[in-house]
Amino acid sequence: MTSSKGTFPTVTFTELTDKNTVLTKQYGIFMGCFKKKHPGIMSDGFAKQVTMQLDQVIPYFASLSEHQAICHGLTENPLAMITVKSRETKDRIARTKDNFIFRSGEPSLVLLDVDADDSYGSTKINSPTDLVDIVETILPSISNAAYMAMASASSGIMSTDTDELLTSNCGFHIYFVAQDSSDIPRFIETLFKKLVLEGFGHIKVSRSGSQLLRTVIDGAIKSPERLDYVAPAVISDGLSRQTIDPTLRPGGMLDTVVLKNLTPEEERSYADLVKQLKSDTKEKAATFRNQYVEIKSIELGISKKRLMQVLESADRSVLEYDFVLTLNDNSTVIVDEVWSNPRNWDGVSLRDPLDPDDGSSKAMIIVGDDHNIRINSFAHGGYLYKLTGKPVELYSSIQHTRLDDAEKFLEDFNKKIICDLDRMDEVDIL
């Protein structure tokens, strides 16, 4: 561990424990193949607020068990019982934005998550210092802020037999202490856009040919209720972990408010730049999409043309009725099933619709007050997808007759009226 003498700010966050669920990543060798398992969903446990100095965080994280994780937001009470939303009671709360909040004016951990990305145009970040140097060009005051950096739980997994690196060792987390936690979501969003504007943005083309905007940090790590899997990964025999040493830099808190929002001109430039980046990777995306459609159309029994349409809609954040959603346990469900019974699906967490390989619990189904159903994906900057039900044929059965027939019909109608002039019907009234 690289340590530095000096002052470190104090921070409070929430420790979560669920004895029945493994809340960290798991790696193992199964039938000679390297396998990874994403952390489970916390459904029954407790939350405890923890306060410490930033330099004490490293040994604290190392001491956490596989059934523990943290949240950067805080609950109303220092101790709380946690359950799922559908079973929420007065004494047992769910891990939602309503119950876990960033308190205004109070400090909180802010995480800059660097994921290894070898996509074309991505910026290679070798060390936490590299990232801090980049951010400093946008936010000079970050140079006075204390931080703690450590490898992410999934990085640097190696085979002990072959010494082969099975997961990239370039991913790491840098924790700062934000002065006003309520500004964190805005700060991360603005920083993401400014990094893109500074030329650190690139497009990652997913397996399904979707063009996903990325930069040197993950723009999705900004929710107070989000689980941060900080406990050491569980690795089986035959594997070892070789990661960078945790780093500490003394200093003060990070004043996120100093980072101003984008001006309208900057917003326009940002939009143009994103357009340009997408245009540059258009061909690659088309190739990937064709390959994906080729394979998936057989697998799902959907015509290639239709699958292509569905994916194009998904790119516009619309998931059509026959889009296949992947649940956390890798089982699948089509959008129409969710649409036909929305109440059963409200609040269910699942994998990212466009990038299911990214891990479980990356997205959540939300049924709105307006009856509309959406999926909020927290992966890679966050996306909101709108789900659409099976289209209805409202008017196709209407037969349009010739005008002559209509006139004849009206004549008959007239005759009926004349006949019925004296007819009386029995009507029930109150």
Add this chain to the structure above:
Amino acid sequence: MTYNPFTDLSCTVRKHAVKGIITSTGAGKTRSVRSILKDIAKRGGNGTIVMFIADLKLAKEQQAELRAALPHLNIELYLGISQPDPTSPNHKMCRRHRADDLVSRGIPIKSLCGSKQSGYCQHHANASAATPCAYSQQTLKTPDIWICTHVMLFNKSPEFFGPTTLKVIDESFFRSAYSSHLSIEVDEIENKTRYRKGSHLLNLAYHVCNHIRNMPDGHLDVSALSAYADNRLISALDTVAKVSVNLQPSSTNQEIDIAIDQYKGSQSYALAMFWSSLALLARMHIGHTPFLVKKTDSGKTIIELPHFSHPHKSWESPTVLLDSTMPVEVNKKFFKNLEVDRIDTQTSHTRYIQITDSLLSKTQFTRTPSTYHRVLEIVSVVARQIPDAHPTKILLACSKTVEAKLQQIGLPAKCETIHYGAVTGSNKYSDVPCILVVGRIEIPIIQAELQAALLDERPLDVPAKNYYPQRQVIVKDQTLPAYYHPDPLTEEIRRHWNEGQILQAIGRGRAIRRTVQKPLDVILLTNVPLPIEEQYLTLTKWKDIQQTMLEVLLAKHDIVPLGSGELMRTFPNLFDTKDKARTAIKAVTDRYPELGQIIKVGGISSINIINRQYPTYFHKTTALIKYTPDKKGAKPGYALIRKRQGHSLQQILNELTPTKPTKTRKRSANNTNVPPTHYDIQGFIAKELPPLPDPLRKKQYYDEQQRKWVTRRNKDTTDVCGNDNGRVYYVTKRSCLR
């Protein structure tokens, strides 16, 4: 089992038959009703036929049409006492002081008119006045058919109408039945002078009002109040004291003022309505009542009483409902024994073009004010297609707000407007060549749900939703997003305002009555799915239907050069840089790729460019010409040009620049009078047609009816095509350039 006091009071009554017909607008339902009226009038009897029309303007139009169609019948329009006297515009139908105030407060005016026993008002036709009022003259009429507005259906039939033989209700009437203005102060409910002596209602009033005062504002909770809705309450409903107003034919203006002031405070109608609404709670046991809304205003507690009135029993007679967009379930709430027949008719000579990607809702206009200008460009281009001398205009249908804004910016002279909410019935636009429908209106979900709950006498869902859910509707193999409501009754109300108003607007063009010679184009600038025959519908995108800058300029000036230098010279204010000019030219050549190809290759004598994607009889044809400016060293250029009435193409071209012949032509000695040609026509930009048959061996004709090329000419063929050394061309016969 829940006790329901209404069970004891339910009974069966005998009612006259009620028949409804839903047909496409213009199918002749009004005409067919004329024949019914004629037949019934022939039968004689002492009753009158009454026709209810949406508003007075349409009623006048209907009266004129009926009088023309049935000259042997006496057809009169009923005018209320507050209407202007048609024979003396400075007077109202009733000439008495504040007559309309009396009527609006529900004070019977009969006492002011007087009778044989009590004597007549000085303006009465039976009095010895020199000029009797128009209203009393109206009472003496005995027509075969009375025409009234929908509002009259909910009031007592005027006595001079006599019994009704048949009532015909044209278009949807339920809007006239809805009232949201009635209200009563809670203190007034407890006022004992408002009840007859010993009224059970007065005993209840104290408890009910206490409950209401302790409730939060908004629709009142049924569970707290339904206990009061019992048999005793229902049987005591007529114990609200009637306030009598002592007015005589000889009453002075001052006495009328006093009577109005006295009656103003009585609120007897509102009080009766309050107790009737409370009685209805017996049918509900949970939820919120739609009938009673509490509001606190400046310390006063007020109960608002939204309600639907029902047709007055004095109109009881056989009934015919005519409506092309009839909300059947809604109408059944007024006429329980309603039987409906439906027939949809082909519109073979109407072409629809609809955008699929934008609603052009009010929000879009607010967020992007430039949308007004984009719409106006489309309107201008379409309107400019009509030759100046032609009397016709195009029709624009939109919301009232959009209409006002477009009028403020400036609509072309060849465009008339109507707004949603006032689109029904009129035949005024049956000849328009084109209808543009811009955006749509939507009744707020909270209002639609309230009206459905009132009609169905059921509790209201609280809190109300903010938005309608959306679903995908298949239209011509595409899916369009559409708002809807899961409850069928609420959906009918929503549809009445949304799709219903658009269909009524389209219906003004009498699409089914169009012919080859008189086709109709409907441009739908909204993506609301509609029951349109798919074979005549073209779907497009909002971006694609918008006009390029050069198209707008062409519509305005009848000529636009296609060279960047010439464009800058001709329109220096619009194109101050070469880049701007090039972008504008690129936009038009991108839209019509054939145009670019012709310019590139040069001199192809045929073009099939879709200038307007919908064919009409009046279109001016556009040509692509090649010309050479009469300047030293000038290179030949291209321009789009349109024939203007009374002008030759050369004259229009001269407005752009002096030109010289594109190439030297030898003139024969016998043909010296032929003027030199200063341009070459490269081709025509014509209307959309299916691909020409290939190979084309002989002359072929375009059959509009079958929408295909045929070898034999018939009455439906309009265009001739042929070949010229293997290059295919066709010209539009009716609107060719020469």
